[in-house]
Amino acid sequence: MRWWLPDAGSTFAGPIDTLFLVILIITGIALVIVEVGVVTFVIRYRARPGRKAFYTHGSTRAEVIWTAIPAVTMVALGLVSNHYWVLMKDKNSVPPNAIQMGVHAKQFEWEVSYAGPDGTLGTPDDFTVRNQLHIPVDQPVAVQLTAEDVIHSFFVPEFRVKQDAVPGMNITAWFQATKTGEYEIGCAELCGMGHYRMRGRVFVHTPEEFNTWLAQQAAGGSE
């Protein structure tokens, strides 16, 4: 049982997890202030015979302080977040050397296309594998996400990658895995009866293993 985000498996995990922690600390402080405040006040200012409440309509100074501090905090958070958002989602942030792959989502499976020996996606020597994404470690990968029928969402928790696949659109989702191993793809947008079983697998290989696998596939071998 894990009480935190999944193990980090991509270069995105570091910034995202750190940002998550920062937000947790900020909101944690706010939460403690409020909840301790509530409990303290409930105990300390409980009605007792002979007591009267302190008659006041408020304090402009307090209003300014508790408006300014949250506002400044939120703006700062926005600026930091945006930097990473652009890095992860903007089309121009996709590294030029990223390996191109296609993921075509349909009810209820992931059709993954790989550039064949010519190294270019969209040519006759491409091949397709159902529900298996094979990638090399420590190399950027750009997935061209498309959908056949309804909206699906490509989600690999360890990579901190999630992107909706929308019929009629071609959306690029890029990431770089940092650990070899096997992970899972889940569908994160309700797509019908089989939404729950739209499970795919991700295999992060060493570069040698990856090339071997590619060659095997191109030669008609099975994995």
Next chain:
Amino acid sequence: MTDAMRPPFPAEPGAGVYSNKLGMWVFLASDVMFFTALIGSYIVLRFGMSSAWAAPGTVLNVPLTGINTFLLICSSVSMVKAYAAIADGKKYFLRKVPGKTLQDGGLKFWLLITIICGAAFVGVQIYEYIKLVGHGFTPTGYREGSELAELALADPVKYGAGVAGMYGSTFFTMTGFHGFHVTCGVVSMLYLYFTKVLPEKYSAQDYRGIEVIGLYWHFVDLVWIILFTIVYLV
């Protein structure tokens, strides 16, 4: 302003207009949002697309609809005349005025003109729909085997063949709901005509119903002017 048309008594200063009118303004605000959803979607779908839709005159009968637009505008003018008439207390139909050839129209006359023009608008629109569907233009696009479908096969660019489905969908939904609103207006005016106008229940002291239905009617006209421009002219 008379007592009946003041805000409710006694009360704190509110909007400065009587409640029925305020209520109608609020309702019209909601109706603006409804048409915004439909018209906004049309704009996004049409101008966000890579291939062009058919130019308006290709499929639609712009001259006929232009006349229809004029008819609706006339009905707004007659509505204003109806409002002015009852504000002056003219509950009658027509009355001879010494020194003038044309008789003076009262509420009964001008409201009837409005109703007739409104009903005529709907009638012309229904006629237009029948003609369009006959030619093959439907909410789903060009009906297979129809005249328009043949024309579109021959000249796909002119007829926006690939996107005819979107064209049909947006055209009929927008104009259809507008027509529905006009119909509701005509029915409401008819109801008021028989229950309040003919028995002369409106007076210069209290003509709230006329003012309120007038607001609705002008709104419906304004929506049409926008629709006509962006669907039939652009």
Next chain:
Amino acid sequence: MKTHDAHHAPMSFWQKYIFSTDHKIIGIQFLFVSLFFLLVGGLLAMQIRWQLGFPGKPMPGGGILPESMVVDGVILPEYYIQLVTMHGTFMVFFAIMPLLVGVYANFLIPLKLGAHDMAFPRINMWSFWLALLAGLIMLAGFFVPDGAPRAGWTMYAPLSARPDLSGATLSQQLWCVSIVVLGLSSVLGSLNYITTVINHRAPGMTWFRMPLSVWALFITAILGVLALPVLQGAAIMLLFDQTIGTHFFDFGAGGQPLLWQHLFWFFGHPEVYILILPAMGMVSDIIANGSRKPIFGYHSMVFAIIGIAFLGWIVWGHHMFMSGMNPTLGSTFMVSTLLIAVPSAIKVFNWLGTMWRGNLHLHVPMLNAIGFVSMFTIGGLSGIFMAATPVDIPIHDTQFIVAHIHYVLFGGSLFALFAAITFWYPKMFGRVMDERLGKIHFWLTFITYNMTFFPMHIIGMGGQMRRIYDPTVYTFLQPQQPVNVFITISAFALFAVQFFFMFNFLWSLKRGQKAPQNPWNDNGLEWSLPNPAPHGNWAPATPIVYRGPYEFSAPEAGDADYLPQTKKLPSDPDPVPATLPGGH
């Protein structure tokens, strides 16, 4: 305006209680119907929790459901997604929204403003009957062939537009029709609330003497009048796609699936503020009452409500960060979303400020109101995680979002409703609810509620997606399954505990202690009337207002720790009503 006074001919039972135009009766009608739909929503939730806690195990009582939903007691995947869809739909549209607005806007607004009734009593009656009709149409979805809609309460196209892909045919259309009817009900109600607040305030009830409950309901009504029609438009377009073959969301013909999301969320975000603002308003009234102190920062509270409502129009894209819309839009929506946290924070601090140095009477409404503050805070803070777009990437469409939703809607709105129902019960029914049962209900609910929903944050972080029938399909989710079991059992306990509330509510109708005129020693105008409030309220008279709504423990009050808005002290001048001849 005709004064709605006692000079009626005597009314029949039908006119008085069924086809009533009295805002208080209409409010009570909404109350009974909405509590029924709340129960329906809860029963759907219990089935969802059964499946998530014990996937594939036969559900007790499952045998009574048809084979299309449950086979050998085991919930089918197609039924599961009907459950999640209809749970959301009923709870949002037919429970929380009508409970907050249909009940309390109707019941409180004229009473708290000194009016005799709403501006348009007959339109008000129509608003109720249309809402009931909409609810019945929606309920019918379960009983048609092919079963209920199943594209989530958010009904994303193309799944919702394509019966061949979703499996639901007639019911999906009924969903659209129901929404259009409900939208009309909402708009008619809202225009009543807006007109009444603007034009029907008693002399002396200036804008800044209105209670925050009324401010909140007023601003909510403005949101409703502008947002619901957009949903109606979208629902009509969806209905047409399903039935007459239009192509609005059909990518094959050039339509745009994302168009649905933009339209839905452009409505949807103001909608969630409709679901929380009235709760905040009523909680303000109750906390001031329980603290025996004026609300801290009344003007800030008003501006915060307006600020939330205004900003609420420009944040809708935060529901669409992962949708494939232009990432630059994501940046702009992130900024507006982070900013909307600020007015909500202001409100929380002002509630704390109200309790600070108060003389706290922890009656049942006060307990629930304090519970609201503490849990809405959690819900609001969890929102910040999603607002930061990079962090939204792992948590979007997971149980983390579900936790957030339920902390604000249940921990927030529903606790506020428990407070409000108890607080205004005497005004509605002339009796008080049992205090002891109320306290037991509060504490047990508070505990089981947090046990149910807090762990959802954790399993959401772990990656459990929304709306999945069986988490154990995924290896990475299997270690978390014990938490799902824990949540399920807590949820069953939470549901069971509501029996205390239901029993208290129903039993007190006939057996509750008769209420004194002002059981909470409150300042609002409504407490200057007998319990239950009579038809026509103060008619033919109109009350006069001399001060703001929260003058608890004011020095002028003397020994009493409250000072009603209508109580004239020797030093109070008489307001000049607007429309006296010779006046404005």
